[in-house]
Amino acid sequence: MSFRQLNREVLMTLNRRQILAGSAAALALGASLRPARAAGVHSDEIVIGTHLDLSGPAAAGMPALRNATELALAEANAAGGVHGRQIRLIVEDNGSQPQLAVRAVQKLIRSDEVFALLNPFGSGTNAATIGQAVQAGTVVFAPWAASSVMHQVAGGSDLLFTTVQNYNTTMNSALTRMLPEWGVERLGGIYMEGPFGDLIHAGVTPALEAAGLTEAATAAYRPGDIDFSSQVARMRAANVDTIVAATITRETVGVMAEVKRLGWDDVRVLTAIPGRSTVVARLGGADTEGLYGVGGWRLHSADTTDPGARAFMDAYQAAYGDIPDENAANAYSYTKWFLASLEAAGADLTAESFTEGARQTRHSDFTTYAEAGFENNHAMPELVSIDRIEGGAWVPQTEPF
Structure with a gap:
């Protein structure tokens, strides 16, 4: 979120008609991809994916998002996973281009059969792919994009959960x-x-x-x-x-x-x-x-004494040899909320049980101003x-x- 400052790319050059047209095409494509079962859910693991701008104009900021997401997942896996399942993340490059994002999400859904997309980056790239994902029965959690636009192009789908402030x-x-x-x-x-x-x-x-x-x-x-x-x-x-x-x-x-x-x-x-x-x-x-x-969120300096922020910064620096920025902190926070939603969904994990579980969760950590929950699948309150x-x-x- 913020956008925060990384949300520079394609949406800023798209007009409303282009966004809606891209969404309609993605929805049409996604209708043919809907699985008959909960994709990515196995007896010993849950497969999830994301697409980031690894080679485009925002590439310099992507290690923070990827590393922090992987750190939170690694911590959960080290503690035994979620309901005994390990979480495996597959990362694809969207190059900050909608057409590349569409191909990346097609691969994640068709070949990798991911259960969810977590922390996918970019307003334009998400606008081009969210319809495809939700129509295929894939959860999309915490897209780094303009939230109100994402809900519009997703057609109000129950499978989209947004955390970036409007x-x-x-x-x-x-x-x-x-x-x-x-x-x-x-x-x-x-x-x-x-x-x-x-x-x-x-x-x-x-x-x-x-x-x-x-x-x-x-x-x-x-x-x-x-x-x-x-x-x-x-x-x-x-x-x-x-x-x-x-x-x-x-x-x-x-x-x-x-x-x-x-x-x-x-x-x-x-x-x-x-x-x-x-x-x-x-x-x-x-x-x-x-x-x-x-x-829209709490900032912490490198010498912070906040216990939660300090633990995150120390773990991040130990794992990656770098001091994390606010984007890393937010990616870590959103991933923790995703994991809590998986936990709340229960052992019999489906897209529907995840939706119900996520709506029951409350989230508060070193990044938030107050305890938050999902209202109409958007993080609230927006303090x-x-x-x-x-x-x-x-x-x-x-x-x-």
């Missing part, structure tokens, strides 16, 4: 709280073209209306843009006091760098959940000092915090709300 609802919650607290009078928005920007904007508009405000200015940018001088100039010309930045990693740094270059010290910049990441603080350096962000970069690190400005 961008529109979380931005709406953040602004509903902060507009009066900050005394905002003139707000402008810088939005990525496509569904990501549209989702953020869908959260901004009702919050402004409730406060009796309208946007003073808007500016768009395309995925991959690195120069934000014109967008920031439009905000300054409109004399805004607050900028909402529908940006991920590089774009967040780019907006803040331009604000700092202009010496514009009296404007507040608030980035959405995907831009509130440790990567932004680390890469942006002094340029991102003072940036506000919408937080947020407002954080600010101070001294190179995100510092909470509010309690989760």
Whole structure:
């Protein structure tokens, strides 16, 4: 989730028609794949799969997701598995391309006969494959993708469970709280073209209306843009006091760098959940000092004393020789929830028993703001915090709300 900052790829360039068309094709294909039994469930093991961007634009971030998922599964297997079964994970490359993802999921379903897809990465790649998976009777758990879009393309299937916070609802919650607290009078928005920007904007508009405000200015940018001088100039010309930045990693740094270059010290910049990441603080350096962000999960530094976070970080470093980031922490957390759902499903595991088991689980760990459960197969409650970069690190400005 966040997206968090890794969710840069295909969805950001897809329009609504393309997403729905791809989903319809996948649903049609999936109808011919539905098995007569619970695929991947054997007397001694459960076979699951995932598809990650191992060779595309987000490849650098994939070891964190893969390693953390494998770590959680290895811990469960070392403790005897789930109802006596070991969990075996098969990983495929989607290259951040929907067509490659479709082939990868076809293999996982047809050849490997996986029971579930766990932590599959990418909004575009998941949009192209979730219909195929659920129609084949395959559980899809914790896709790293825009959750509201995924449920839409899955046709409301009971087999899809999402954990990434919705961008529109979380931005709406953040602004509903902060507009009066900050005394905002003139707000402008810088939005990525496509569904990501549209989702953020869908959260901004009702919050402004409730406060009796309208946007003073808007500016768009395309995925991959690195120069934000014109967008920031439009905000300054409109004399805004607050900028909402529908940006991920590089774009967040780019907006803040331009604000700092202009010496514009009296404007507040608030980035959405995907831009509130440790990567932004680390890469942006002094340029991102003072940036506000919408937080959706707890962050922990390398020297954390939180028992759960400390145990995870130590285990991860021992296994992989590296300090895990927040994406690894979230992948580990989602995998633990998946394992709890398997446990709750009972020894007679089917897609239906998993669905019932998952809906009964409650989840809370070092990443979460509060105990969560599935409502309409989406992780709730969607609590947020407002954080600010101070001294190179995100510092909470509010309690989760």
